[in-house]
Amino acid sequence: MSFSEDLSDAEIATYLARYLGRADQVFGAAAPPIYQTSTHTFENWDALSNAFDDRINTPFYGRQLNPTVQLAEQVLARLAGAERARLFGSGMAAITAALLASLKTGDHLVAVNGIYGPAGRFLSSWLPQKAGVTTSFVSAMDCDAFVQACTSRTRVIYLETPSSGHFELQDIAGIAEAVKDRDIRIIVDNTWATPLRQRPLALGAHLEIHSASKYLGGHSDLIAGVLLGNAELIEAITNDEAELLGARLAPQDAWLLLRGLRTLPLRLDAHERNGLIVAEWLAAHAKVSRVSHPGLASHPQHELAKRQMSGSSSLFSFALASEDLAAVKRFFNALQLFGRGVSWGGHESLIFAPAISAIKEQSAERFKAMGFSISDMRISVGLEHPEDLIADLEQALQAL
Ligand SMILES: Cc1ncc(COP(=O)(O)O)c(C=O)c1O
Incomplete structure (x- = not known):
């Protein structure tokens, strides 16, 4: 109704x-x-x-x-x-x-x-x-x-x-x-x-x-x-x-x-556009094993996304092609433009790894049972130019 x-x-x-x-x-x-x-x-x-x-x-x-x-x-x-x-x-x-x-x-x-x-x-x-x-x-x-x-x-x-x-x-x-x-x-x-x-x-x-x-x-x-x-x-x-x-x-x-x-309509259009550009770039990268973004055709529920929503925003996750904690940390710490922190939906791009909080709060088995892995990254794509964000991700992926 x-x-x-x-x-x-x-x-x-x-x-x-x-x-x-x-x-x-x-x-x-x-x-x-x-x-x-x-x-x-x-x-x-x-x-x-x-x-x-x-x-x-x-x-x-x-x-x-x-x-x-x-x-x-x-x-x-x-x-x-x-x-x-x-x-x-x-x-x-x-x-x-x-x-x-x-x-x-x-x-x-x-x-x-x-x-x-x-x-x-x-x-x-x-x-x-x-x-x-x-x-x-x-x-x-x-x-x-x-x-x-x-x-x-x-x-x-x-x-x-x-x-x-x-x-x-x-x-x-x-x-x-x-x-x-x-x-x-x-x-x-x-x-x-x-x-x-x-x-x-x-x-x-x-x-x-x-x-x-x-x-x-x-x-x-x-x-x-x-x-x-x-x-x-x-x-x-x-x-x-x-x-x-x-x-x-x-x-x-x-x-x-x-x-x-x-400015919500203007911001959301920019978040959506930037988010999809970055998600598509990550999905094609050899050092990324998975991208979960409902706006991508590869998302298993993309048809439902198209039916139920009129577009997308810019928070999504991806998995690095390495499960080695030291390498994952090297990638995370090498980022220069993305802020390392919680929250999302703001003007600035942010990255968070669910493993950071989960390692303290629960066992490795429970973390896995919840469908997460050490290589999972969650990013909120902000209003920066997407080419700058991609350049930052590329140089950090080289550190992986
Ligand atoms: C999906 C979702 N719902 C609710 C909340 C809680 O909102 P707040 O932090 O404003 O209490 C958050 C916070 O990150 C969230 O991600």
Whole structure:
């Protein structure tokens, strides 16, 4: 179900540049003001009482609603075709709020393998140990596996498509259709594709999540998360998980997010173009044994990618043709342009090796069982010229 009319690419570009014509009412400022306030005051008893009655829309205390945060929420809801958006202090705060709002003790959830690490840990450790919720993890590649894993207690199917671990896709519409008559909420982490490339709510999902710390913010200067869905659901989460757990976004960060969103279509086009150029170059290189990028025809789910998304972004993985840790480190350390670090979706290109964190957190066997190897590299292709990035990768591959 789509909540609002679908916007064309042209409408999105103009809308983001002008924020629906909403400018500062007093001075006509071209950039929206930052309402750096914790509280709001009212004329009299009735006005304050009315604010409480309409607490979803009327700011009276910063943890509940701030006008700058509200503006960013309106823009994001419009982009995703959602009735409502609610911003949180991080993507993880949005994920945990969505899951805590959807599950109670005794419930079961089905999740896809290979999701973002801390989200996976919340599902596999925190929820069972502290809330009595059990989770079954299933393979992304098999649509039927999600349905078969559901029991009478299943209340949530949690997807991340493409998954940020292995870049595997899940068929959102197929899964939604298969469980449409059951009391199961479908939650999709849509961070990789952004609302410009994939529309989970229109495909049958109930809640869409983004870490806005990635492409939505886009400048590596912000940690934020957003939940998108119908008004009833987002209002319930606003009154409970957002209000009670309190992990709301601050106004300065909402302003940075608004600033990033203005150029999202331009940035994403450049990320997509650069990402594909670099991925195709790596796929043809003798010292690279595999490239996993849903936008490449060699990706096993490329047909689903074309059907479900209108394009791609620029986070993907590849494997070096050597399993020797010393050689892999030589390649990694030889890079000069790529930043070595976590996160993705910003203006700058970054590289990370899953083995760096996994070696500390789990056994070599578990790492392998999760489908990773020491030679796996994950890169986020930024806005640099792709020829410069390729030159950097080439000289580092020579060090392998
Ligand atoms: C796919 C995905 N979802 C969610 C998150 C969590 O977002 P945040 O870091 O904003 O809490 C991340 C962070 O890297 C991510 O990669």
